[in-house]
Amino acid sequence: MEQAQADAEPGTKQAGAALAGRIYQDYLAKHGQDKDPPGLLQFIENLAQSESVTNEDRGPHRAFWSYKSELEGESRAVPNRFLARACGESRGLQVLEDTPAGYQLNSYCLGNQAVMLSLAQHFDFDAAELDAAHGQAWDTLSDRFAKATEGLAIPFAADITKGSVLGATEMPALLQNSEVGKEGVKFATPLPRHEHLPPDIDAFISNNPVRCQLFKGDYDPEKSPGDCAQRLASIDVPEDQKAAHKEVLDRLEAANSYKELNAPAPEPKPKGLSAQAKAFLPGVAVGRGVVPAAPRGPTGHGVINPVAAEIAPKQTGIEH
Structure with missing residues (x-):
């Protein structure tokens, strides 16, 4: 599919003229009888706003895509647009480029220099304005495509970026779509x-x-x-x-x-007497619930704390 898309892109002046001629014929078929026909930019805008964004031969689930994915067994990253289209064909998913509106706009190759130069023979337009209108047309189609989702939304994308069509246009529309929402989005590619x-x-x-x-x-x-x-x-x-x-x-x-x-989390401190403290009480097993005796000598209160009776060794006649 990627190669077929590359082959369809006009590479010569003659090929650009042929595609521009087809675009002009589509324009005449739509507006040839109008008393006040629109210009090229309006024609592109009308296409995006009115043509169907649903492929009647596909099911209710819709695929969305952004950037590329690294697939097992492939030596290079694969554009997700073609991965989505391949799964769309094999699994009956709706894909924007395979809907009537998406297919038509995609086939026009309006960003191609040879096509734009040839279109200038039929229409009066500014190249920068056509480029902006082309981008806006895809945004319009993407928004309509997302809002028309009635089944699952299946993105073919890794991290979502704010600047992508998926992040800026499609995902916000999907989250606001009562038929989809956050529960209806199922990513096809792992994060x-x-x-x-x-x-x-x-x-x-x-x-x-x-x-x-x-x-x-x-x-x-x-x-x-x-x-x-x-x-x-x-x-x-x-x-x-x-x-x-x-x-x-x-x-x-x-x-x-x-x-x-x-x-890593710090090791928890052991409860009860330390091994060093127990060494000063030979032969005595000190449980966790027993408070050890304080060392002899003045404390902060100026008294001597006695050794706890239950753990004190027997008197030997020598001061302990």
């Missing part, structure tokens, strides 16, 4: 191990209902555990994870650094 976090805290943020509400920057190792705690405190967790949530927050807030957070 990478974050070595600066203790394993149990890393496992906690890997839980789907928690993970879908966090961004990569929320647990940035360059920030403090307190910053992470502040962000974690703002999310809504399922009832069965509230106790774990509170424990994680307490530990993060108590640590000044991730190094301190990962430090």
Whole structure:
């Protein structure tokens, strides 16, 4: 799929002109009879706002993607857009690029230089404005695609970044979608191990209902555990994870650094008399419930504490 997408990208002036001609024919089919036809930018905007974002041949569950994944047996990272599309075909998932609107916009290759130069023969537009309109069209489609989700939302992504379409547009729409929410998001790809976090805290943020509400920057190792705690405190967790949530927050807030957070817990101090103290009472077994005698000599109250009767050795005639 990745190779097919690369092959479809116009690589010559002639190929760009051919694709621009097809776009113009689509435009005429839509607006050729209009008395006041829109320009190219409006045509792209109308496409994003009105064309279908549902593939009638697929099921209710929808796939979302961002960046790349490292797959077992592959020597290089694979773009998640193609992983999502492959699973969409094999498992009946809705994928934006395979819906009527997504397929049409994707096939136009509006970011291609040869296509833009050829489109200038049919339309009057500014290249920077077309680029902005192209990006906005994908944002509009992504928002509509997420809001149309009625089944599970299945992201193909590792850490979610704020600047990605998944983080900025799709996930907020999914969390506000009453048919989905945090319980309806099931990640297809595991969260990478974050070595600066203790394993149990890393496992906690890997839980789907928690993970879908966090961004990569929320647990940035360059920030403090307190910053992470502040962000974690703002999310809504399922009832069965509230106790774990509170424990994680307490530990993060108590640590000044991730190094301190990962430090092993100190060995607990033994209760009762130390081995050294017992050495001064030969042959006597001192239980935990017995208070040992204080050393002879003046105390803070100016008195001598007597040796406890139950643990004192028998008198031998020599002052003990």
